[in-house]
Amino acid sequence: MTTRLLAVAKKEILHIRRDSRTLVMVIFFPLLMLLLYGYALTFDIRLVQMALLDEDNSVESRQLLDKFVSSGYFKVRYRLSTPAEMGGYLDRGEVKMVLHIPPDFSSQLLAKRVAPVQIILDGSDSNTANQIFGYIRVIVQNYGRKIMMSLFNKEGLQVSQYGPPIDFRPRVWYNPELKSTNFLIPGIIGIIMTLITVNFVSLAIVRDKEKGTIEGIMASPISKIEYILGKVLPYLGISFIDLILVLIAGVWVFKVPFQGSLPLFFALSFLFFFFTVGAGLFISTLTSSQQIAWMASFLGTMLPSIILSGFVFPIENMPRPLQMITYLVPARYFISILRAIILKGLGLSYLVQETVILTLFGIVMISLSTLRFKKQIV
Amino acid sequence: MDAIEADRLTKKFGDLVAVNNLSLRIKEGEIYGFLGPNGAGKSTTIRMLCGLLRPTLGSARVGGFSIVEEPEKVKQIIGYMAQHFVLYDDLTVEENLRFYAQIYIKDRKRAVRQVGEMIDFFDLQPYRKVLARNLSGGLKQRLSLTCAVVHQPSILFLDEPTAGIDPVSRRTMWDMLYQLANRGITLFVTTHYMEEAERCHTIGFIWQGRLAANDTPQRIKESLMEHEILCLKASPFHQAFDILKGLPAIIDVNIYGDELHVVVKEAKAALPYIKKELRSRGVLLEEVFQMKPTIEDVFVHLSKEEGRK
Numbered sequence: 001m002t003t004r005l006l007a008v009a010k011k012e013i014l015h016i017r018r019d020s021r022t023l024v025m026v027i028f029f030p031l032l033m034l035l036l037y038g039y040a041l042t043f044d045i046r047l048v049q050m051a052l053l054d055e056d057n058s059v060e061s062r063q064l065l066d067k068f069v070s071s072g073y074f075k076v077r078y079r080l081s082t083p084a085e086m087g088g089y090l091d092r093g094e095v096k097m098v099l100h101i102p103p104d105f106s107s108q109l110l111a112k113r114v115a116p117v118q119i120i121l122d123g124s125d126s127n128t129a130n131q132i133f134g135y136i137r138v139i140v141q142n143y144g145r146k147i148m149m150s151l152f153n154k155e156g157l158q159v160s161q162y163g164p165p166i167d168f169r170p171r172v173w174y175n176p177e178l179k180s181t182n183f184l185i186p187g188i189i190g191i192i193m194t195l196i197t198v199n200f201v202s203l204a205i206v207r208d209k210e211k212g213t214i215e216g217i218m219a220s221p222i223s224k225i226e227y228i229l230g231k232v233l234p235y236l237g238i239s240f241i242d243l244i245l246v247l248i249a250g251v252w253v254f255k256v257p258f259q260g261s262l263p264l265f266f267a268l269s270f271l272f273f274f275f276t277v278g279a280g281l282f283i284s285t286l287t288s289s290q291q292i293a294w295m296a297s298f299l300g301t302m303l304p305s306i307i308l309s310g311f312v313f314p315i316e317n318m319p320r321p322l323q324m325i326t327y328l329v330p331a332r333y334f335i336s337i338l339r340a341i342i343l344k345g346l347g348l349s350y351l352v353q354e355t356v357i358l359t360l361f362g363i364v365m366i367s368l369s370t371l372r373f374k375k376q377i378v
Numbered sequence: 379m380d381a382i383e384a385d386r387l388t389k390k391f392g393d394l395v396a397v398n399n400l401s402l403r404i405k406e407g408e409i410y411g412f413l414g415p416n417g418a419g420k421s422t423t424i425r426m427l428c429g430l431l432r433p434t435l436g437s438a439r440v441g442g443f444s445i446v447e448e449p450e451k452v453k454q455i456i457g458y459m460a461q462h463f464v465l466y467d468d469l470t471v472e473e474n475l476r477f478y479a480q481i482y483i484k485d486r487k488r489a490v491r492q493v494g495e496m497i498d499f500f501d502l503q504p505y506r507k508v509l510a511r512n513l514s515g516g517l518k519q520r521l522s523l524t525c526a527v528v529h530q531p532s533i534l535f536l537d538e539p540t541a542g543i544d545p546v547s548r549r550t551m552w553d554m555l556y557q558l559a560n561r562g563i564t565l566f567v568t569t570h571y572m573e574e575a576e577r578c579h580t581i582g583f584i585w586q587g588r589l590a591a592n593d594t595p596q597r598i599k600e601s602l603m604e605h606e607i608l609c610l611k612a613s614p615f616h617q618a619f620d621i622l623k624g625l626p627a628i629i630d631v632n633i634y635g636d637e638l639h640v641v642v643k644e645a646k647a648a649l650p651y652i653k654k655e656l657r658s659r660g661v662l663l664e665e666v667f668q669m670k671p672t673i674e675d676v677f678v679h680l681s682k683e684e685g686r687k
Contacts, residue, residue, distance in 0.1 A: 004481050006480075007477055007481055010477075015466070015468060019468065212460065215462075216460060216465065219428050220481045220482060221482065223450075
């Protein structure tokens with residue numbers, strides 16, 4: 001058994017070495033995907049461009065503005081002199097928001113009355129607008145509280161008496177900086193590994209079918225298990241190299257903190273590869289055209305695992321029927337395993353359910369495709 | 379024991395009957411030529427005999443093993459050279475050979491030794507490190523043949539080994555086939571080159587899935603042609619063809635290059651009649667003589683007969 005298996009594996013490695021496109025695909029494609037996704041896909045709001053209309057021009061109005069700028073999330077791009085100018089900048093998309101401080105801001109404030117401040121937000125990207133809104137609320141409330149306290153102080157009142165009744169000290173676990181890349185990179189690793197393993201395996205076998213070279217194999221006494229294993233093993237090896245590369249890049253370039261156990265990470269990835277290899281094999285039994293195989297592996301595994309795995313779109317927010325479908329997407333379990341290991345440092349005992357489900361998916365997919373794979377033409 | 383015994387072998391693809399009730403026996407050490415036009419069922423038959431396709435009905439024994447029950451045992455003792463080039467064109471000659479040797483031969487040392495011997499036997503020494511894609515058509519076929527016999531099979535199936543290669547390479551290919559036959563290998567060769575049929579010990583002619591003839595080339599020519607053939611050149615050529623085709627005394631007319639082969643009951647009786655008919659319609663008869671039927675005449679005749687059935 002091993003002689004034949006090794007002969008097939010050795011031949012496959014020769015193919016990979018001879019074909020520079022495969023080599024590039026193998027090494028650079030996963031890294032490129034990681035960098036592209038990692039940099040392009042971020043939900044963090046960095047510098048919000050804003051316009052300022054300060055009609056008050058007082059110490060207080062400048063203090064408020066200073067709170068905005070020093071938060072690090074806002075940048076004043078234009079200073080306006082009349083309210084009529086505001087619309088134009090928003091229309092052209094040059095600013096995301098306008099901060100309008102009316103003339104009576106400081107006088108109302110000092111008179112301990114409610115001081116009006118107007119914020120106009122560009123809500124066309126509702127997600128971003130929501131986040132900006134959150135930031136603004138915190139800044140304005142903080143400033144309001146501070147100014148009130150200093151006013152009371154001046155009048156000799158004890159501040160502590162009027163201090164906030166609840167001591168609110170939020171702490172964020174697993175991703176203390178709330179960096180969206182920390183959340184996304186494990187998902188990206190899952191997606192990349194799905195795409196390349198399914199693709200590698202299906203293309204490697206379909207290539208033999210497309211070129212007709214499989215006829216020589218079928219006429220020989222090699223068993224289908226020997227052939228399949230010989231084909232798959234080199235790509236499994238490459239998948240692990242890619243996994244390591246992508247992980248190193250994620251930790252090194254995107255500073256994702258790796259909390260968990262490395263052996264567990266590799267062991268569960270290996271388990272997931274059972275499924276992806278099986279899916280690749282399955283696709284190779286459906287078609288003998290490399291193009292169709294590529295399309296099938298893209299549509300059949302990539303799309304569901306991007307959209308329905310919780311990679312970007314939270315599963316909890318999906319309508320119920322769609323949520324049911326996500327249970328059938330193995331990438332969902334793999335990505336939650338990756339996040340648990342990388343960000344939370346959880347051990348196997350916390351991941352039993354996902355591990356069992358992934359194992360089942362792997363067994364079903366491998367058996368299904370091995371049964372479908374025929375060493376005869378008809 | 380016969381090397382190949384096929385018993386009412388039948389293969390249907392849906393409604394299409396590709397091979398219909400085909401029975402034949404091939405003796406050990408024989409070169410069996412399997413002829414027929416494209417689509418007649420040659421490749422389907424060969425694929426069934428190699429255990430690649432399951433017959434719908436009937437069965438066959440190849441080297442004593444049933445192709446239905448033990449196809450993997452059949453595969454171990456046969457060599458198969460597919461119709462198209464099915465080797466890896468991004469591997470070198472030697473790498474291709476090593477791959478096939480290791481798939482068939484468990485003992486690694488024996489596999490390597492066998493590759494060396496075969497490279498010498500088929501004169502591939504100068505091309506050992508050449509990528510298969512850079513070989514000429516003839517050399518590709520030679521490499522395919524070498525890969526098919528690298529494990530020393532006792533029966534070799536060749537699906538159109540000479541299709542699409544130049545006449546010199548074809549001749550070399552046949553020389554190699556004879557050498558293999560001399561070593562005692564049974565050869566099952568499909569071809570649609572009629573002149574190659576005469577190189578075989580036995581030939582079978584398949585037409586629309588049926589075995590229409592199965593005998594030595596000599597006996598096929600004698601037994602099936604109760605007619606005689608006149609070879610003639612005339613101008614205008616196509617007018618002559620049309621006239622002859624319409625004459626009731628003429629059984630068949632076929633075009634071979636710039637000659638017409640006219641099938642008649644008796645050449646001597648028909649000749650004056652043909653001359654008269656052509657002259658009366660203004661066709662110039664340049665040359666005419668009686669010829670021995672070739673295998674091709676026989677098969678063209680046979681296929682027309684079968685078509686009429």
